[in-house]
Amino acid sequence: MTRQNMNKLMIGMVSLVATIVVIPIVLVIIYVVYNGIGAINWEFLTAAPRNGMREGGIMPALLGTVFLTFGTAIVSFPLAIAAAIYLAEYAGDNMLTRWVRLAIVNLAGIPSIVYGLFGLGAFVLFWNLGTSIIAGSLTLGVLTLPVVISTAEEAILSVPQSFRTVSLSLGASRWQTIRHQVLPHAMPGIITGIILGLGRAAGETAPILFTVAAFYLPELPKSIFDQTMALPYHLYVISTQVPDMPLSNQYGTALVLLMIVFSMTLVATVIRTNMRRRREW
Amino acid sequence: MIVNMEQSAPTVAPKRKPVPRHWGEWVIENLIQLAGVSTLIIIGLIFAFLLREGLPAFFEISPATLLGVRWYPIEEMYGLLPLLAGSFIVTIGAVVIALPLGLTTAIYLGEVAPRWQRELLKPLIEMLAGIPSIVLGFLGWVVLAPLIQKAGAPTGLTAFTGSLILAYMSLPTIISISEDALYAVPKEYRDGALAIGATKWQTIWRVVVPAARSGIVIAIMLGIGRAIGETMAVMMVTGNAANIPALGIGMFFQPVRTMTATIAAEMGEVAKGSLHYSTLFAIGIVLFLITFSINSIAGRLVGSQGSRRSGGQL
Numbered sequence: 001m002t003r004q005n006m007n008k009l010m011i012g013m014v015s016l017v018a019t020i021v022v023i024p025i026v027l028v029i030i031y032v033v034y035n036g037i038g039a040i041n042w043e044f045l046t047a048a049p050r051n052g053m054r055e056g057g058i059m060p061a062l063l064g065t066v067f068l069t070f071g072t073a074i075v076s077f078p079l080a081i082a083a084a085i086y087l088a089e090y091a092g093d094n095m096l097t098r099w100v101r102l103a104i105v106n107l108a109g110i111p112s113i114v115y116g117l118f119g120l121g122a123f124v125l126f127w128n129l130g131t132s133i134i135a136g137s138l139t140l141g142v143l144t145l146p147v148v149i150s151t152a153e154e155a156i157l158s159v160p161q162s163f164r165t166v167s168l169s170l171g172a173s174r175w176q177t178i179r180h181q182v183l184p185h186a187m188p189g190i191i192t193g194i195i196l197g198l199g200r201a202a203g204e205t206a207p208i209l210f211t212v213a214a215f216y217l218p219e220l221p222k223s224i225f226d227q228t229m230a231l232p233y234h235l236y237v238i239s240t241q242v243p244d245m246p247l248s249n250q251y252g253t254a255l256v257l258l259m260i261v262f263s264m265t266l267v268a269t270v271i272r273t274n275m276r277r278r279r280e281w
Numbered sequence: 282m283i284v285n286m287e288q289s290a291p292t293v294a295p296k297r298k299p300v301p302r303h304w305g306e307w308v309i310e311n312l313i314q315l316a317g318v319s320t321l322i323i324i325g326l327i328f329a330f331l332l333r334e335g336l337p338a339f340f341e342i343s344p345a346t347l348l349g350v351r352w353y354p355i356e357e358m359y360g361l362l363p364l365l366a367g368s369f370i371v372t373i374g375a376v377v378i379a380l381p382l383g384l385t386t387a388i389y390l391g392e393v394a395p396r397w398q399r400e401l402l403k404p405l406i407e408m409l410a411g412i413p414s415i416v417l418g419f420l421g422w423v424v425l426a427p428l429i430q431k432a433g434a435p436t437g438l439t440a441f442t443g444s445l446i447l448a449y450m451s452l453p454t455i456i457s458i459s460e461d462a463l464y465a466v467p468k469e470y471r472d473g474a475l476a477i478g479a480t481k482w483q484t485i486w487r488v489v490v491p492a493a494r495s496g497i498v499i500a501i502m503l504g505i506g507r508a509i510g511e512t513m514a515v516m517m518v519t520g521n522a523a524n525i526p527a528l529g530i531g532m533f534f535q536p537v538r539t540m541t542a543t544i545a546a547e548m549g550e551v552a553k554g555s556l557h558y559s560t561l562f563a564i565g566i567v568l569f570l571i572t573f574s575i576n577s578i579a580g581r582l583v584g585s586q587g588s589r590r591s592g593g594q595l
């Protein structure tokens with residue numbers, strides 16, 4: 001074979017493989033939508049499960065995931081923004097900063113089940129919070145830190161240096177500069193990071209297994225110290241632990257979960273695109 | 282930004298009063314510094330709590346038992362080898378499948394695809410990264426496993442089923458990091474190769490890919506890290522049989538039980554403080570140490586690569 005033909009063949013192969021990789025992504029999404037859309041109706045979204053979860057809806061699990069997502073935001077938001085401000089504005093080029101960055105890389109790589117163990121050992125048992133929304137939110141909050149910190153730091157760094165120089169030269173203090181000049185411009189990027197982190201947290205199962213998730217709990221939690229059902233764990237339960245579970249119900253649950261996660265990603269992307277378009281520097 | 286304005290401002294404009302430094306500002310700046318090092322504290326806490334709950338297992342169970350080939354907690358057999366073997370078989374399978382696919386896709390995105398295709402494909406791959414593992418596990422359970430059984434395997438719940446799902450889940454990681462690595466190869470390399478008459482494919486295969494080698498190694502490592510820690514999908518599709526299969530191609534088509542799945546499946550049923558309980562934490566320590574070393578080495582490689590190619594994308 002001439003090398004020109006070889007070139008054509010291999011470039012063709014590369015294109016083919018890329019197509020083979022991408023097509024199943026589309027198929028997976030279409031497949032879940034196709035099989036799940038029929039199960040979704042008002043009752044499915046607003047009723048509690050009945051008859052050993054084989055009938056009724058997913059409302060407690062859906063709301064549980066909403067509560068957990070808010071809880072995660074409350075835990076993760078202030079800490080992650082502060083850490084990002086530190087890295088972008090205060091940290092010097094020294095050993096400590098390198099250690100902090102290494103810690104973030106490593107936090108991002110810790111398996112989610114290990115976060116679950118940490119949450120069990122630290123929040124549920126040691127701090128005696130019990131299996132509760134607050135323990136689950138703390139666990140998920142820690143898990144989302146690396147994503148949110150990295151995105152927020154990037155957003156802060158993307159604010160032009162001249163903004164800071166001007167503000168400082170007008171006599172503003174360093175914190176005033178950050179508070180009034182840097183953060184407002186970085187905010188859309190920071191919010192993008194938070195939503196991406198929350199999207200990930202909403203879909204996680206392993207970290208909530210032993211920290212908050214209830215197998216079956218038709219009533220809603222009364223306080224943050226109660227257990228709650230959660231959508232990802234509910235999907236696990238009804239697909240593997242409940243015999244004779246109607247498939248449509250399982251696909252419906254998977255679809256709702258997928259929709260929640262994707263809509264959060266979509267919102268984040270829209271904010272990011274808008275921000276890039278409106279940026280005037 | 283390192284200069285401290287409170288000190289330098291008066292020397293620049295001596296007549297103006299220095300900015301009054303509110304006490305609240307002092308508090309806020311200190312809180313920010315504390316938050317800055319919080320990630321270090323948190324990773325320390327995670328390890329400390331794993332040790333606190335898991336160390337008793339290492340003291341109270343003899344090493345011979347821990348290194349045994351049977352995981353059967355009811356009879357106090359805590360051999361970790363089958364779980365390690367399970368994790369490694371599934372992970373190796375996943376990387377063997379995902380690496381060629383991921384690298385090729387990265388080559389396509391970085392070197393071959395026209396701009397509009399890149400803009401279409403990259404968000405799709407990001408979407409794949411966003412699909413919760415439980416949803417992929419569910420699809421593996423209701424769709425993929427029956428297919429594999431129909432293909433002739435005695436059961437659909439095998440290491441291979443897990444590897445397929447894991448390969449898919451680690452693709453976004455492998456693709457994006459390999460793509461960064463390819464992007465960091467200077468344009469002059471490509472121009473030089475094309476100028477002396479190499480075809481596009483020869484340029485890619487003989488020049489660009491070898492030059493991006495270290496980045497690709499990082500992609501493999503992080504792919505492994507991603508795969509070895511995955512829990513729910515693996516638990517649902519690998520059959521959860523704790524045994525050490527005989528070496529050979531057959532080991533991929535048997536049910537296995539991974540470390541992550543063992544923790545997830547058994548933690549709910551053990552008594553707090555029991556030997557079984559701390560052994561599950563001990564497995565957590567092993568997982569933590571494996572992923573910690575992979576990420577530390579990869580992190581160091583990324584650092585050295587960034588400094589070698591100044592202006593590179595990594």
